[in-house]
Amino acid sequence: MIGTVLVANRGEIACRVFRTCRELGIRTVAVHSDADANALHARVADTAVRLPGATPAETYLRGDLIVKAAVAAGADAVHPGYGFLSENADFARAVLDAGLVWIGPSPASIEAMASKTRAKELMGLAPLGEPTEADLPLLVKAAAGGGGRGMRIVRRMEELSAALEGARAEAASAFGDGEVFLEPYIENGRHVEVQVLADTHGTVWALGTRDCSLQRRHQKVIEESPAPGLSEGLVAELHALSVRAARAVDYVGAGTVEFLVTDDKAQFLEMNTRLQVEHPVTEAVFDVDLVALQIAVAEGRALDADQPPRARGHAIEARLYAEDPSTDWTPQTGTLHRLTVPESVRLDTGYDDGTEIGVHYDPLLAKVIAHAPTRTEALRKLAGALQRATIHGPTTNRDLLVRSLRHDDFTTKAMTTAFYDRHLPSLTVTLPDPYAPLAAALADARSRPSRFGGGWRNVPSQPQTKRYEHAGEEHEVRYRHTRDGLEADGVRVVHADARLVVLEVEGVQRKFEVTRYADEVHVNATRLRALPRFPDPTAQLAPGSLVAPMPGTVVRIAEGLAVGAPVKAGESLLWLEAMKMEHKITAPVTGVLSALQVLPGQQVTVGSLLAVVEPT
Incomplete structure (x- = not known):
């Protein structure tokens, strides 16, 4: 029996595995870089081990140091999570050679499937050879990893050399392996995958389907289970192909077989020999804990061959990123002051309030998952929860997620992997609440009372002015201190204190919750930056x-x-x-x-x- 598990990873997935381990009574060990010394995953584990590394990004790729940490901490098993070394056969082999339990497939299975080039050959396919103009557009892909890293779209042959160079560099940084290959790029397909789980006794489960078509930079943004709109025949074919792929390499543990679906036909993409980021939607639909099942299989226990879990309802997951979709998905850094979501949905995160979001790792803040009897109900539930979430800190993709979940192409099941190529401009139109700057100014006025009785004078005075910046645009607001309190043109100030402002606009009362962190001001879901009264004349750039x-x-x-x-x-x-x-x-x-x-x-x-x- 496994007594102590080291998770060779960080952030959300490490916290996720630790949660199941605690429920099972298993002790936990975290590893961390210097940049992650105060990270949530390092704090919630029973034991934490610092990993020295040349750079924070390279730290979690040092398999030798991780194995030493596991032995030193008294762990008897290692869970790799996803990314980093999760699909590295040499690391799995090193864990086993150290006498530890590897919570994953065998090194031989990883070697057979983790390289996309070898996986295609195993499935009777071959990567594209010397490309020509007729093969355009092309997709450059990393052989040793996924998550969108090491991928480039090539639409003109003169772009190929730079795309190969960039993909190799990115793949080497992310996975420690710069091998890349080419394949035709299909513009309007759907990304559909099957979760498989296999034990050491010959049983292989195919746990439904997932649609992961909404992607940015080839990284998934919204996933759901089951994949909507597929015929029963296609689902059966996908299940059969996935089970066949698992059996072909004597697979053990959790894995995912991915396909590109066009016109009710499936094209094999790859098999990921690890737990996927989007595994919670499968857990919700089948009412299972995939991490617990991974551990059970690693301990040699058998899956039920006669009665695998039955699907119920529909689940959708949205990935909340610290990034600005309107500026080419630029990642954002800074302090995550607060993150809460309604209790009606599941939140998986590797951050807590006050955590610093750095530059070294993926900008994923959290995953928000909704489960309901139908797809329509799950969509509404997730969109509503995201809209009501409190997210104080750097810019995120929250508004994009809400708009995506409510977009006609998504609600009518017409989405493809080109969804954001087509709709990103309309989904990232900045629509700040027009009264948010005024609410911020009124709250600020109440938080800084005048020593002369709140600013009131017995003679008419000029209005007070404050300036705020939102999405690169400046907003100036004006208000007055009067005998009756604060006043502003066009609205009635019903209530104003440092945290709550209530305005009556055309007979309708609206509430604004205001929170300030230095010059960063959050008014409901609008993020503002308070501008100084007198701009710095030296701050202008040529x-x-x-x-x-x-x-x-x-x-x-x-x-x-x-x-x-x-x-x-x-x-x-x-x-x-x-x-x-x-x-x-x-x-x-x-x-x-x-x-x-x-x-x-x-x-x-x-x-x-x-x-x-x-x-x-």
Whole structure:
């Protein structure tokens, strides 16, 4: 029997595994980088072990150090989570060689399926050979991992070389393996997958289907189970193919077989030999704990071959990211002051209030999961819960998620993997509450009472003004202190204190909850930045200045780029790596590069000047 489990991972998935271990009475061991010393997963485990590493991102790829940590902490089993070393056969083998239990498939099964090139060959398919114009568009994919890392779409042959270089670098950073391959890119397919679970006694379960078509940068954003709109025949085919794939490699444990579905036909993509990020929707529909089942299988217990779990209802999961979808999904950093959701939904997260969101890891804050008897009810439940959630901190994709769940293409089951390619502009239109800045100003006025009786004077005075920034736009609001209290044009101030403002607008009373953290102000779901009364005249940048949209590392500069070189608007000048993803920095205008302020390998902070393009 397993008594102590080390989770070779961090964040949400580590906390998720620890939760099940506690319920089973199993002790837990966390590992952490220096950057994660105060992270939630390191604090909730029974024991935590620091892993030294050259960089925070590389720490969780040091399998040798993780095995040593497990032995030193007295663990008798290792759970890999997802990402990092979860599909690394050498790591699994090292765990077993140390006399520990590996909560996952055998190293041989991982080797057979974890490399997408070998997996395709096993399924009778082969990666694309030397590509030609006729093969366009192409998809460059990392052979050793997933999650959108090491992927690039190529629509013109002249883009291929740069795409291969970028994908290799990103794959090596994320998985420690820079191997990539090519396959045709299908624009309008649906991403459908099957959860499998197999024991050491020959039983393989196929636990329904999941649709994961809503993706950004080839990373899933919204997932659901069962996949809607599939014929019974196609579902049966997907189940049969998935079971066949598992049996072909003597698979043991939890895994996922992924397909691209077009016109009721299925194309095999890959098999992920680990627990998926989206596993909670399967747990909700089948009323199982997949982590508990992983542990049971690792202990040699048998699954029920005669009566596998039965599906009930519909479940949908949304991934809450610290990112700005309106600016090319730019990851965000800072303090997560508060995160709460209604009790009607499930929250899986690796953060708690006051945690710092850094630049070194994936920007996933949490997963929010809703389960209901029907898809329509689950959609409504999840969208409503996200809208009512309290999220104080960096910009997130919360508004995008709510709008996506309510979009006609999603509600009518017409979504494809091109959903955001088609609809992102309309889904990211900034619609701030027009009364949020006023509510912020009134709350601030009440939190800073005047020593002369709240600001009232016996003679008429000029209105008080305050300025706030939202999504790059400035908003100025005005109000007055009067004998009867605070007044503002066009509304009636029913109540105002430092935390709650009630305004009557055209006969309707509206409540605004206001929370302030230094110059960051949250008014209901609107995030504002309070601007100083007198702007800093030295803060202006020259036209054409390129500044870092996030903290990160300059990983490369465009070949041949130097001061004095002509550049075109939209041309890629350099690449930043943040949260294990590369982000292109492009020329804002056509002109001449008049300054280049950074070098490859240089660390930059938000707002750092990178380069200047002087318009011609």
